[in-house]
Amino acid sequence: MQEESTLGTCFGFAVRSSLPFRFLRGGVGETIDISASSSGEDAPEGELLVKWRPTAERPFEVRLFRTEPGHRVWIPDSGWYGVDTDARTMTVPDDADEVRREERLWGIPAILFLLARGDLPLHAAAVEVDGQAVVLAAPGTFGKTTLAAAFLSAGYRLLSEDLTCLRLGEEPQVVPGPAMLRVRRDVAEQIEIGNVHRLAESEHRVHFAVDAALRGDCAPLPLRAIVLLRIADDGYRIEAASSAAAVRDLWNLAGTLPTDRDRTHSFTAATELVRSVSVWNLHRPLRYAELPNTVEFLVEHV
Amino acid sequence: MFAAESKISRSEKAVARRLEEGEGGVILHLESGAYHGVNEVGLVIWELLETEPTVQQLIENLRDRIDDPPPHLEDDVVSFLTQVRERDLIVVE
Numbered sequence: 001m002q003e004e005s006t007l008g009t010c011f012g013f014a015v016r017s018s019l020p021f022r023f024l025r026g027g028v029g030e031t032i033d034i035s036a037s038s039s040g041e042d043a044p045e046g047e048l049l050v051k052w053r054p055t056a057e058r059p060f061e062v063r064l065f066r067t068e069p070g071h072r073v074w075i076p077d078s079g080w081y082g083v084d085t086d087a088r089t090m091t092v093p094d095d096a097d098e099v100r101r102e103e104r105l106w107g108i109p110a111i112l113f114l115l116a117r118g119d120l121p122l123h124a125a126a127v128e129v130d131g132q133a134v135v136l137a138a139p140g141t142f143g144k145t146t147l148a149a150a151f152l153s154a155g156y157r158l159l160s161e162d163l164t165c166l167r168l169g170e171e172p173q174v175v176p177g178p179a180m181l182r183v184r185r186d187v188a189e190q191i192e193i194g195n196v197h198r199l200a201e202s203e204h205r206v207h208f209a210v211d212a213a214l215r216g217d218c219a220p221l222p223l224r225a226i227v228l229l230r231i232a233d234d235g236y237r238i239e240a241a242s243s244a245a246a247v248r249d250l251w252n253l254a255g256t257l258p259t260d261r262d263r264t265h266s267f268t269a270a271t272e273l274v275r276s277v278s279v280w281n282l283h284r285p286l287r288y289a290e291l292p293n294t295v296e297f298l299v300e301h302v
Numbered sequence: 303m304f305a306a307e308s309k310i311s312r313s314e315k316a317v318a319r320r321l322e323e324g325e326g327g328v329i330l331h332l333e334s335g336a337y338h339g340v341n342e343v344g345l346v347i348w349e350l351l352e353t354e355p356t357v358q359q360l361i362e363n364l365r366d367r368i369d370d371p372p373p374h375l376e377d378d379v380v381s382f383l384t385q386v387r388e389r390d391l392i393v394v395e
């Protein structure tokens with residue numbers, strides 16, 4: 001049997017596995033063991049906790065079951081993922097495409113680990129600016145991943161492209177996630193994305209891995225600001241978001257489980273965040289040619 | 303409308319959190335996701351609902367709690383209760 005070694009980190013976890021991984025960072029972290037298991041389509045014995053409805057970014061339903069031990073997640077384009085946060089183990093489908101399998105792993109299965117650790121998973125991108133994290137969230141609209149790609153192309157470190165791990169406390173932090181980037185095909189055709197290498201293409205997306213030189217490790221970074229992306233036709237405008245509206249938007253973007261305890265945790269975390277971190281509404285033109293200007297504007301004003 | 307003797311209590315599914323001083327707070331229904339932002343007076347009303355008062359008691363308690371109560375305090379309380387009831391954040395008996 002092949003000896004399993006620690007391969008790298010993601011969301012502060014050190015991955016120990018004999019499987020190939022493409023989106024890990026350097027450094028150290030709490031070890032989790034990840035192995036492959038055969039993946040039939042039969043539902044496991046256990047309580048169906050939640051069905052996530054299809055979204056534009058995930059055009060299929062995902063189902064989460066509580067099992068003994070842990071949880072199982074069914075992701076139709078990959079298979080079954082097993083998550084046992086107590087044992088710190090995960091299983092991934094053995095017959096899935098390797099790139100897609102890892103991308104899916106760092107989505108909903110990873111959320112279970114982040115929640116168990118007391119962190120707040122947020123559906124948002126994050127980039128590093130001057131040693132601090134800036135979260136890019138797009139409630140009710142789109143463009144966060146494209147803007148994150150523009151930051152990366154400009155030489156800023158991409159911390160997360162779709163799921164950001166927020167660590168709460170007096171000084172909230174961001175724990176870097178997978179070093180990957182998925183953009184729509186039309187976006188990939190319109191902009192030149194630097195500091196990445198192309199891994200795969202699917203019907204709707206082009207899949208990239210961040211170059212090693214810009215990955216860094218998973219050491220948490222102080223959270224400098226949360227930017228809520230809005231669309232404007234006439235130039236740039238940035239303003240502090242009202243606290244109540246900011247909590248609403250962050251709550252809607254939070255990854256949570258459908259239990260009162262988890263929802264309360266996420267809601268409390270959102271209110272704590274708004275009390276301790278600047279939350280901005282950025283109104284900007286949603287045009288490809290404006291992306292470098294948007295990066296420059298944000299770095300200057302946030 | 304609410305009768306003066308109607309008893310008001312918070313929904314078991316409602317969670318409230320205070321924001322920055324002077325910015326009021328937010329109340330969330332954990333199941334529906336219904337969300338309600340409230341001002342400082344609204345937060346005081348929410349706090350007073352802990353004892354499950356009648357509407358009349360609530361108005362009297364609120365009048366005792368705030369300095370210089372506005373002339374339309376009763377209307378303000380009824381308006382608040384109407385909004386949170388629409389979101390199933392309170393129970394009226």
